[in-house]
């Protein structure tokens with residue numbers, strides 16, 4: 696079967712990483728924009744959350760798509776790392792960076808930080824298991840009370856920095872894998888990747904920053 700041999704090939708795994716990564720990036724743009732409604736007050740963001748939860752099957756469809764995307768993305772990442780290590784079992788005596796960026800070199804570790812973040816985030820903001828005073832339906836309260844615990848807010852900010860780097864290299868790399876853009880060694884000549892990474896990471900980071908600064912209370 697053609698799809699099985701594609702899945703087994705290195706380029707097939709890269710295509711899986713690219714497509715699942717872009718699906719998740721699309722979700723993140725919408726999620727970040729939705730969160731910014733917190734600046735409009737509790738009624739606005741709580742109303743938005745009630746609307747999302749009221750969509751029933753649609754909410755579950757999005758959850759299943761994201762879960763499958765995350766699982767395939769992590770599985771392909773582990774397999775590609777194994778293939779790369781097997782091809783170069785002995786490390787270089789000296790590494791001299793040429794065209795790589797911090798974003799590309801931190802991709803694997805950044806991915807691990809994000810995986811830990813997602814588990815914590817769901818236990819924090821969705822199930823409330825690790826939240827000091829989780830109130831179902833009151834997203835505004837959950838955000839403010841959750842980020843008043845400053846080590847948690849700092850953890851979110853570190854994770855958003857990792858997310859920015861991951862998105863910057865990931866969006867660019869996906870576009871290369873899928874043949875949408877041409878190679879360009881200049882890191883800043885990747886405008887779409889830069890804009891997506893900066894807007895998403897900064898947009899998300901605004902909420903914990905606003906709580907720490909007392910703008911959201």
Ligand code: HEM
Pocket residue numbers: 726730744745747758761809813816817820821834837838851855858899900902903
């Ligand atoms: C500062 C950054 C973030 C904040 C303040 C935030 C806030 C929230 C809140 C309040 C909810 C619950 C919404 C509701 O129940 O109506 C939520 C759900 C969710 N967040 Fe985030 N989020 C952030 C970053 C992220 C990131 C970076 C990811 C993914 C990498 C993510 C993935 C999710 C997912 C998948 C859900 C839905 C869980 C479910 O209901 O099944 N979030 N987020």
